[in-house]
Amino acid sequence: MLGGDRSTCPVALYDLGGEGPPLLGVHATGFCARVLEPFANWAAGFRVYAIDLRGHGRARCNLGSDFSWDAFSNDVLVAAEYLAGQGQHVYGFGHSCGGAAVLSAELARPNTFAAIYCYEPTVVLSQGVETHAERLATTALKRTRRFASRQAAYENFASKAPMNTFDPEALAGYVEGGFHDAGDDIELACDPEDEAAVYRSVPTPLAWDEIGQISVPVALGCGTQSNSFTPAVTAAIAARLKCHAEAFPGLGHFGPMQAPRVVAAKVASWFSAHL
Secondary structure, eight states: OBOOOTTOOOBEEEEEEOSSSEEEEEOOTTOOGGGGHHHHHTOTTSEEEEEEOTTSTTOOOOTTOOOSHHHHHHHHHHHHHHHHTTTSOOEEEEETHHHHHHHHHHHHSTTSOSEEEEESOOOOOSSOOHHHHHHHHHHHHTSOOEESOHHHHHHHHHTSTTGGGSOHHHHHHHHHHSEEEETTEEEESSOHHHHHHHHHTOOOGGGGTTGGGOOSOEEEEEETTOSSSOHHHHHHHHHHHTOEEEEETTOOTTHHHHOHHHHHHHHHHHHHTTO
């Protein structure tokens, strides 16, 4: 566990293995570092680390903690600074909220990362997201909080969209890292109220006015089947960043968990060209 900010939220950092420069992975809202375990297995040439953002996985928070996206950016900076302290350039990979946190961290502290690859980062360039964010918050509040066992949780998620499309190892990582023991049951580590607070704090377009100032190499990926950040939306974000963007055939918003081998190989290859 690493020290967090003044809101007393810690940052849980996992060493997922591999050889090479440090690659820091940051998960999407509601998930946890361990969903990136199969991704790490295929990120050749890098030592992969991942964090539990505040309120997720082992990064337990106090009541009333800050779940703004600036706070997530701080979590990323804490982890990146720790890894940089070992004397190597750090590469940043983020998915959805995690992608936005990586980009925000780089904006807040330039040259935190040697290069960045984001899969469908939650970067809002136009108005009108408030209604969608509220729908996500409402859905989060309806989540089943407890299961009788991790096996019961796994079977539940494996039978329902969207997690029925996940790689089995990624789903197992979520069930293992995204719940904690609660008596004879297991309970969601990311409290539904906290997850809803994250969605309701989605940065406005104004918050991204300076995104074009990021100077380190950046690449974006998205799924051709995504209904969140479609190829057209991702291309618009890439234009603002003046960076490369690519679409992964057949994947949706949860591409890094659906096809970790495909996504990790592409990310590692792109990073290797920017060593």
